[in-house]
Amino acid sequence: MKLSLRTANHLMWRAGFGSDYGFLQDWVGPEHKSLVNWLFEDARQFRSIHTDWVRPEPNEYKMASRERKEKIRQGSNNSIRQLNVDWLGRMATERGALREKMAVFWHGHFACRPNTPRQAQTYLDTLRKHSLSNFGELLHAVSKEPAMINYLNNRQNRKGSPNENFAREVMELFTLGRDQIYTEDDIKEAARAFTGWTINLNGEFVKRIRQHDFGEKSFLGRRGSFDGEEILDIILEERQTATHITGKLFRYLVNDEPDHEKIEQLSNLFYHSGYDIGLLIREIFEADWFYDQENIGSLVKSPIEYIVGAQKQFHITLGGTRPLLFLQSVLGQQLFFPPNVAGWPGGLNWIDSGTLLMRMNLPKIFMAAGSKQENEDIPKKVRKKLNSLEITINRDQLRNDWKMAFEMGGLEEISKFYLQSGITGGIGELNQSDMFKAIMYLTKLPEYQMC
Amino acid sequence: MENRRDFLKSIGLVTAGTVFVPSFLHANNLKKSTHKRLVVIQLSGGNDGLNTVVPYRNDDYYYFRPQIAISDSEVLRLDDELGLNPGMSSFRKLFDEGYVSIYNNVGYPNPNRSHFRAMDIWQSGMPESKEQTGWLGRYLDHACSGDDPAPAIELESKLSMSLKGHREKGLAVENPERFYQSIKDPQISQIADKGYSGNNSDLGYLYKVLNNVKHSASYIREHYKLGKTIGAYPLNQFGNDLKSIARMINGHIDTRVFYVSLTGFDTHAGQPNKQRNLLKLYSDGVSAFVKDLKNSGEFEDTLILTFSEFGRRVKENGSRGTDHGKANNVFVMGGSLKEAGLQGKAPDLNNLDDGDLDFNIDFRQIYATILNKWMNTDHTQVLNGKFNTLGFI
Numbered sequence: 001m002k003l004s005l006r007t008a009n010h011l012m013w014r015a016g017f018g019s020d021y022g023f024l025q026d027w028v029g030p031e032h033k034s035l036v037n038w039l040f041e042d043a044r045q046f047r048s049i050h051t052d053w054v055r056p057e058p059n060e061y062k063m064a065s066r067e068r069k070e071k072i073r074q075g076s077n078n079s080i081r082q083l084n085v086d087w088l089g090r091m092a093t094e095r096g097a098l099r100e101k102m103a104v105f106w107h108g109h110f111a112c113r114p115n116t117p118r119q120a121q122t123y124l125d126t127l128r129k130h131s132l133s134n135f136g137e138l139l140h141a142v143s144k145e146p147a148m149i150n151y152l153n154n155r156q157n158r159k160g161s162p163n164e165n166f167a168r169e170v171m172e173l174f175t176l177g178r179d180q181i182y183t184e185d186d187i188k189e190a191a192r193a194f195t196g197w198t199i200n201l202n203g204e205f206v207k208r209i210r211q212h213d214f215g216e217k218s219f220l221g222r223r224g225s226f227d228g229e230e231i232l233d234i235i236l237e238e239r240q241t242a243t244h245i246t247g248k249l250f251r252y253l254v255n256d257e258p259d260h261e262k263i264e265q266l267s268n269l270f271y272h273s274g275y276d277i278g279l280l281i282r283e284i285f286e287a288d289w290f291y292d293q294e295n296i297g298s299l300v301k302s303p304i305e306y307i308v309g310a311q312k313q314f315h316i317t318l319g320g321t322r323p324l325l326f327l328q329s330v331l332g333q334q335l336f337f338p339p340n341v342a343g344w345p346g347g348l349n350w351i352d353s354g355t356l357l358m359r360m361n362l363p364k365i366f367m368a369a370g371s372k373q374e375n376e377d378i379p380k381k382v383r384k385k386l387n388s389l390e391i392t393i394n395r396d397q398l399r400n401d402w403k404m405a406f407e408m409g410g411l412e413e414i415s416k417f418y419l420q421s422g423i424t425g426g427i428g429e430l431n432q433s434d435m436f437k438a439i440m441y442l443t444k445l446p447e448y449q450m451c
Numbered sequence: 452m453e454n455r456r457d458f459l460k461s462i463g464l465v466t467a468g469t470v471f472v473p474s475f476l477h478a479n480n481l482k483k484s485t486h487k488r489l490v491v492i493q494l495s496g497g498n499d500g501l502n503t504v505v506p507y508r509n510d511d512y513y514y515f516r517p518q519i520a521i522s523d524s525e526v527l528r529l530d531d532e533l534g535l536n537p538g539m540s541s542f543r544k545l546f547d548e549g550y551v552s553i554y555n556n557v558g559y560p561n562p563n564r565s566h567f568r569a570m571d572i573w574q575s576g577m578p579e580s581k582e583q584t585g586w587l588g589r590y591l592d593h594a595c596s597g598d599d600p601a602p603a604i605e606l607e608s609k610l611s612m613s614l615k616g617h618r619e620k621g622l623a624v625e626n627p628e629r630f631y632q633s634i635k636d637p638q639i640s641q642i643a644d645k646g647y648s649g650n651n652s653d654l655g656y657l658y659k660v661l662n663n664v665k666h667s668a669s670y671i672r673e674h675y676k677l678g679k680t681i682g683a684y685p686l687n688q689f690g691n692d693l694k695s696i697a698r699m700i701n702g703h704i705d706t707r708v709f710y711v712s713l714t715g716f717d718t719h720a721g722q723p724n725k726q727r728n729l730l731k732l733y734s735d736g737v738s739a740f741v742k743d744l745k746n747s748g749e750f751e752d753t754l755i756l757t758f759s760e761f762g763r764r765v766k767e768n769g770s771r772g773t774d775h776g777k778a779n780n781v782f783v784m785g786g787s788l789k790e791a792g793l794q795g796k797a798p799d800l801n802n803l804d805d806g807d808l809d810f811n812i813d814f815r816q817i818y819a820t821i822l823n824k825w826m827n828t829d830h831t832q833v834l835n836g837k838f839n840t841l842g843f844i
Contacts, residue, residue: 066720066769066770070720113567256653297651297654298651298653299653300653300657329609330608330609332609339571339583339612340568340571340581340583341581342581342583345583347653348653348656349583351656351657351660352610352615352620352623352660353610353620353622353623353660353663353664353667354607354608354609354610354622354623355609356657356660356661356664357633357634357639357664358608360639360661361633361636382608382625421651421654424647424648424649440638441638444636444638444639444642445642446642446647446654446657446658446661447654449657450651450653450654450657
């Protein structure tokens with residue numbers, strides 16, 4: 001299939017966070033598979049996102065005065081915030097969008113709130129490193145992340161006094177799905193297998209033999225003196241795991257309305273490939289049905305997609321740690337801070353009266369960069385916090401894009417670029433002579449919230 | 452959660468091409484509201500209940516808190532066991548007039564000491580689940596037809612979980628005038644009127660939200676402008692918020708739930724002055740609010756619930772503060788309480804749960820009482836369980 005502006009844009013939104021007009025225009029004409037190849041090639045390399053946080057020695061922290069402890073805590077929280085915006089920056093300004101897009105998915109899937117910069121860093125590394133590779137490896141790795149061990153109370157999971165939190169969520173949320181195959185007894189038995197998985201004083205994952213229950217367990221119809229790894233492997237042997245993960249990915253990448261027949265086919269492929277994530281999503285992006293009318297512009301942009309996407313579409317760069325965190329928070333999705341272990345519910349849940357109005361006004365705020373004009377439409381408290389948002393616009397590139405699009409097909413073309421779902425009734429009444437005003441109108445349309 | 456299709460069906464968006472017409476366009480209906488209303492005040496950060504309602508005759512209390520205990524000469528005595536924080540003199544007046552019920556030892560099994568998780572638990576009313584809706588949101592799901600212009604209002608820029616239901620959602624209105632201004636932008640206003648007639652059901656939902664916001668904004672503002680207040684509110688955000696609520700109520704708005712929060716209660720250090728100032732703010736604000744509602748005759752139809760996500764440790768820490776704890780007190784106020792005053796037992800400092808106060812009233816009993824007896828809704832439909840109701844209304 002030869003790419004059009006609309007289908008190229010669709011692929012870029014779903015495999016990444018959208019793109020600028022010039023980029024898309026370069027891809028109009030080639031086969032869609034070549035852009036899929038480009039996306040995978042672009043995302044091939046993994047580069048860690050570092051924190052410069054130096055963790056105090058456990059004893060040093062213990063002995064510190066209360067004021068010093070408070071200082072350490074603040075420094076630690078700041079480093080987590082910094083990691084958040086560094087990651088956001090990667091999504092917006094560098095290449096490898098597909099890797100980041102999938103890492104955000106896994107962050108919502110293996111949802112957890114890291115407590116320390118080190119927890120955040122290694123957790124993020126794991127999500128990003130495995131985001132396109134193998135689900136089994138990702139599951140094993142994330143299960144041993146100190147952030148996860150801590151978040152789901154596995155430190156309290158010891159022989160003789162098991163804590164079932166992790167064992168329950170690993171099946172209910174991370175693999176099989178709620179009430180699928182497993183029983184309460186399976187949870188109890190799995191919890192025993194994860195006993196002793198904990199964190200040492202240096203904050204690293206360790207297995208404490210003395211806290212581990214080596215006894216025989218009966219799990220999903222198998223018997224043996226399983227340890228945690230074996231439990232994960234048994235779960236991966238179950239087809240249901242592939243079905244659950246594929247269904248969730250379908251809703252993230254294709255359509256909120258699941259197509260059970262397609263999900264069945266895809267999950268078959270996923271299962272028999274040994275859980276090859278890259279293979280599965282390549283299959284999706286290469287399928288002709290992925291570009292069907294009903295799938296284009298059918299998803300509500302998540303706040304992260306909105307923030308990153310706007311930066312790409314308008315050639316802007318957003319900076320300032322606090323305001324960027326605030327922006328994520330008022331829109332309802334703060335990285336490293338999911339509402340709970342079930343992750344962000346997504347879809348229409350992103351939208352309420354407050355978030356919708358906020359979204360409608362944001363492009364105006366972004367575009368007003370540099371001007372001291374107060375934006376009266378935004379609540380005062382919000383405005384104050386956003387005031388320190390650092391906005392840099394590459395006006396030349398933006399102008400070039402608009403000019404190119406306008407010459408290609410007037411405002412109609414520009415609207416096609418910004419609005420994936422198209423406008424009902426067309427752009428009929430728009431004033432073609434004030435292009436800036438017209439574009440601001442387009443981005444206020446609810447259509448702009450879709451991708 | 453309901454599935455997506457049910458949800459869209461429930462708001463009438465599943466058939467392609469539906470053009471919706473808001474059925475509450477009768478904003479000129481300025482009659483007195485027919486519903487009883489609930490005002491929720493959330494003390495964020497974990498208010499130290501033990502220094503709010505003080506067991507001033509209890510030796511253990513002074514033993515555990517050598518530096519921050521409130522002496523019996525300072526407390527505002529309520530009976531011969533308990534007294535209020537000295538910052539709460541205006542609250543005390545309300546208590547004396549029989550407008551306040553105080554419940555101590557309110558909590559739930561396996562309490563959580565994280566601010567976020569604990570707040571989620573209080574807001575969702577479902578400690579054991581990963582529920583993403585709030586108890587008041589689910590109440591709206593049951594009680595509202597979808598046609599009410601402003602069934603619930605939170606005085607915030609962002610809606611908290613409390614007011615999010617599966618189908619219905621409260622409105623985040625940081626300030627009624629600004630809320631109205633934000634939709635007055637001619638482009639946004641035009642888009643809101645335009646509506647949607649395509650077959651993308653999610654997009655249809657967005658247009659519907661926007662259209663509702665527009666009408667709600669004018670509706671709210673109209674009542675806000677009409678209402679009068681004379682109370683002396685504290686000159687800060689919390690005072691302004693309560694004043695705005697009083698104006699809307701006195702302007703006969705038909706809103707069932709108002710939600711407002713006061714933050715800063717996370718007093719790990721230097722607690723005595725901080726907490727006293729906050730409680731004074733709270734008391735003075737509530738007192739002005741009650742005065743305005745009494746004046747207009749609305750107080751009898753109003754119930755005010757005050758809670759915090761957790762209480763604090765019984766033993767003070769090393770920097771004149773307290774760390775996160777468990778059970779806490781809850782206040783219910785209103786013009787038509789059946790049982791006012793101190794309810795149930797005083798905190799028991801002899802039987803602590805790992806250094807924290809244990810609970811003997813489940814917070815969901817308070818919710819259940821409000822739902823059943825005040826808001827006319829079967830609480831089992833909202834709270835996912837049956838709870839014994841209490842006698843305050």
